[in-house]
Amino acid sequence: MTTMTVKTPWHLWVVGGLALLFNAIGPYDYVRTMLEGSAYLASAGMTAAQIAHYEALPIWVHAAWAIGVWAAIAGAVLLLLRRKLALPVFAVSLGAFMLNMLHTYGLSDGGRIMGQQMAVTNVMIAVILLVLIGYCWMMSGKRVLR
Template sequence: MTDMTVKTPWHLWAVGVIALLWNAYGGYDYTMSMTQGAAYLASAGMTPDQIAYYEAMPVWMTAIWAIGVWGGVLGSLLLLLRNKLAFPVFAVSFGAFLFSLLYTYGLSDGGKVMGFMMQDGVKVASSMIIIVNVVIAAGCAFFTRYAWMMAKGGVLR
């Protein structure tokens, strides 16, 4: 039996550190939202209606948010540790983010509160919230795919 070790590419460290910093901000935002509540949300520029929406969010949705945020942090750490569990953890985190979008824009009135507007009788999201959600989704998709490629290539063990 031969012992073949795969050399860790330099970009794993770069992507891992960027992923950790990216997801650490999500962890900071989640922690501040949970501990400082309305004061933090107001300081972040949220309107009273948006704050009320967040405060009325069901516990199960807060759990989905936590899974998304802390899954991203854990996935980043696992990537840096070259652990193959980074891929499924990132995938679950990405899924939680996508479900939170479904909840906000499809299962609740969050779209109206968080940035939907009426245009010619059609409900459309404001451009800023679209940009923010696309950027977050792209980051989640990138980190998930990157971890999958590193696991498939034998870099993650």
């Protein structure tokens, strides 16, 4: 039995590199928030009400946040390594992100507190993760990811 080697398309490097750069924002923000707390949040321009909202997040939201940001980075690295595992890892990131959105917009007053700009940012994050999942699906189908 022979195995066929599929050439890596140029766009995989572009998509993977951009995914890595974009998704690096999440862990950066997460680590700074965990290490510096309200001082970092204030330096990022958050209001006292927004900082209080972040400080009151339940542990399961913190867990989902951590899983989401680190899975997004792992998904980008796996995509650059041409691994099929990138798809389910990006899906885990999206699932964790959606748990955060459930808390923010459904189980708390976070949507009002965080404001419209954060809502737009959240939609953008969800769309980017969906596009990355679709891209991984397409590349898996073409046997680019192994």
